[in-house]
Amino acid sequence: MAKRKLSHQQKRRIQKAQLSVNLDDDNTHQGLVISHHGGEVEIQPDTANISNIHCKLRTNLGVIVCGDQVYYREENNGLSIIAIRPRQNLLQRLDGFGQLKAVAANVTQLLICLSITPEPNLFLLDQYLLSAEQQHIDVVIVLNKIDLVDEQNSDPFDLKKIYQPMGYDVIHTSIIKNINIDALQKHCIDHINVISGVSGVGKSSITKAILPETEIPIGEISEVNQEGKHTTRTSRLYHLPLGGLLIDTPGVRGFNPVFDKNIPIASGFREINKLAQLCQFSNCKHTHEPKCAVTKALKLGEISQIRYDNYLKLLQESEK
Ligand SMILES: Nc1nc2c(ncn2[C@@H]2O[C@H](COP(=O)(O)OP(=O)(O)O)[C@@H](O)[C@H]2O)c(=O)[nH]1
Ligand SMILES: [Mg+2]
Ligand SMILES: [Zn+2]
Known part of the structure; x- marks a missing residue:
């Protein structure tokens, strides 16, 4: 099986940080983590035309999430992951106990989803933008439910006026009127994308619209608290029909923008x-x-x- 050559520095870093394993032997392969639950990890091998495999996780490897690049090999009791490649970035969220939980790695583009109702919170948006800039992640600002405003209103909440001059793309979408879904799909090509945003803006609906062949459950908004119901499926990486990848994180209320206080x-x-x-x-x-x-x-x-x-x-x- 063909393998990508590793730089000397990469090898040293992986070996030092993890295990002293020989990453160059013929039994060691590379792949992309598609999903991870219950100690079992689904991997798409880097070698073309090989279907996804399931690997066991060694307990000493730490957290593995969708988007991780890993090394795996055949061992006595099946396939197991032996090392994780250094990450470009790691998206995290706060769990119910205030602890940071890793959700996705090596993301290249964040689709920040806002809507006409609930109204955009520009402070939260700026926090997402700060977090994305620090982690070198591209951003697309998506204003969903555009069907809820008059056609004369070409720039609700001044998002285009404020954010386009600094180079951010702002796309107006409507799931129910099928507006700009194709434009959004085109923005996703060549990226590992993640959708974030508060509950009720339409993340699940957008995911379903850009991934038409999969069934993504849509939570109903309760009249009382405007919160979407939770679903229990785990995060998963999908191939988008026009190209690019999407990490879907059902049940997650969006990522907390996490920033590094050492960077201005x-x-x-x-x-x-x-x-x-x-x-x-x-x-x-x-x-x-x-x-x-x-x-x-x-x-x-x-x-x-x-x-x-x-x-x-x-x-x-x-x-x-
Ligand atoms: N009017 C309108 N409603 C939408 C649109 N997209 C989603 N919704 C509705 O908004 C609610 C929340 O959508 P959902 O996808 O569950 O949001 P999530 O909590 O961000 O995942 C649902 O009742 C959807 O039917 C849209 O483009 N226009
Ligand atoms: Mg949802
Ligand atoms: Zn100054």
């Missing part, structure tokens, strides 16, 4: 980060400093007040 908050705000190069002080925080290009642009109305306020909020949180 401004790095997650594209327009602020760009202007920061023009500030007098290289460590300018854009709050009160003289000759600050960001506060100047704010006064001139060149950057959005809402974005700037969210930047300040996150700056304060990061300094706690």
Whole structure:
């Protein structure tokens, strides 16, 4: 079976971090984790035309999630995973006990799903954007349920006005009127995609629309608390019909944007980060400093007040 050659550094890192295994022997293969539940992992082998296999997980490997790239081999009692390749990134969420739980690895694009109702929370959106920028994940902002507004209203909540100039794509979709589903599918090509957003915005409906051959249960919104009902299926990686992959995480209420306090908050705000190069002080925080290009642009109305306020909020949180 053909194998991808590993760089020397990759080998060393994997071996050091995990086990002293020989990753170059002919019995060791690579693959992509499709799903993981109950100690059993479904893997799509890297070698073309080989159907998915099921592997046991060694207990000393730590967490394995959808999107992980792994090494596996035949052992006495079947196939087992022997190492995980270093991750590009890891999406996490808070569980019911306030603990961070890994949900997906090596994601390349986040589809941030908002809707006409429930209304978008731009502070949460900016937190997702910050988290995605820090983890080098592309973003598409999806405003769903566009059927609920007048056709004259071409930019509800000013999302296009605020976010497009800084390079984010904003797509208006409607599942019930089949608007821009094909455009969304095209954005997903060549990416490992994940959909996030609060309950009720239409994540399950969108997933079902872009993955027509699978049956994704849609939770009904309760009138009382606007919360979607939970489903119990586990996360899984799907191939999209036009290309690209989608990690579906049913029952998960969306990812918590997790950020690294060691990276400046401004790095997650594209327009602020760009202007920061023009500030007098290289460590300018854009709050009160003289000759600050960001506060100047704010006064001139060149950057959005809402974005700037969210930047300040996150700056304060990061300094706690
Ligand atoms: N009007 C309208 N309703 C939608 C649309 N997409 C989803 N919904 C409804 O919104 C509710 C929540 O959808 P669901 O996919 O379960 O949201 P999730 O909690 O984010 O997974 C359901 O009642 C859907 O039928 C849409 O494009 N337009
Ligand atoms: Mg759902
Ligand atoms: Zn500044």
